[in-house]
Amino acid sequence: xxxxxxxxxxxxxxxxxxxxxxxxxxxxxxxxxxxxxxxxxxxxxxxxxxxxxxxxxxxxxxxxxxxxxxxxxxxxxxxxxxxxxxxxxxxxxxxxxxxxxxxxxxxxxxxxxxxxxxxxxxxxxxxxxxxxxxxxxxxxxxxxxxxxxxxxxx
Numbered sequence: 305x306x307x308x309x310x311x312x313x314x315x316x317x318x319x320x321x322x323x324x325x326x327x328x329x330x331x332x333x334x335x336x337x338x339x340x341x342x343x344x345x346x347x348x349x350x351x352x353x354x355x356x357x358x359x360x361x362x363x364x365x366x367x368x369x370x371x372x373x374x375x376x377x378x379x380x381x382x383x384x385x386x387x388x389x390x391x392x393x394x395x396x397x398x399x400x401x402x403x404x405x406x407x408x409x410x411x412x413x414x415x416x417x418x419x420x421x422x423x424x425x426x427x428x429x430x431x432x433x434x435x436x437x438x439x440x441x442x443x444x445x446x447x448x449x450x451x452x453x454x455x456x457x458x
Contacts, residue, residue, distance in 0.1 A: 314365050314374060319382035322366060326386065329358045330393055337396060345421045348397050352428050355397075359390060368439060377448065384443045385456050387435070394432035398425050 333351050336343055343351070364370055365379075368387050374380070405422070418426075440457045447453065 312363070314363075314376060314379050314382070316376070318363075318366075319379070319386070322362065322386055323389075326358070326389065330355065333393065333397060337400075342400055343397065345401055345419075345425050348401060348425060349421065349428070351397055352394060355390065355394060368435070380443065380447045381453055381456075384439055384447065387439055388456055391432040391436040391439075395429055395436070398429035398432075401425050402429055 333355070336347070336351070365372060365374065366383055366386065368383070370383075376382075401422075402425070405426075443453070443457060
């Protein structure tokens with residue numbers, strides 16, 4: 305049996321392949337987040353760098369700002385869902401650190417000077433949240449809405 309030729313455009317299975325690849329490459333992050341020891345800011349930034357490197361390896365048509373031709377109308381949701389998961393993982397990765405800072409601030413125990421590591425952590429989380437909101441807004445204006453899309457976009 306002969307395999308089909310590789311193509312440089314999304315196919316019916318591209319989304320499934322990339323979603324699987326995403327979970328394979330990020331499973332270690334989920335495991336660390338579920339551990340009782342938590343994640344230090346430095347480790348969170350290291351994991352974020354791994355996520356970013358993975359995202360940079362995606363085919364061009366999976367990049368969030370790609371505006372080339374797409375044969376399948378459902379591909380916009382496939383790509384959007386991938387990025388919503390990607391950004392959500394980044395938010396979850398830094399959530400513990402941001403919540404701890406908020407608790408400390410409420411107790412009056414936050415140091416006046418934040419470190420560059422703290423600022424980078426905050427910046428990554430805020431960027432991921434902003435990108436998610438902008439992407440969902442774009443999708444609601446240009447994509448096909450149904451129950452599945454509504455579930456993911458909430």
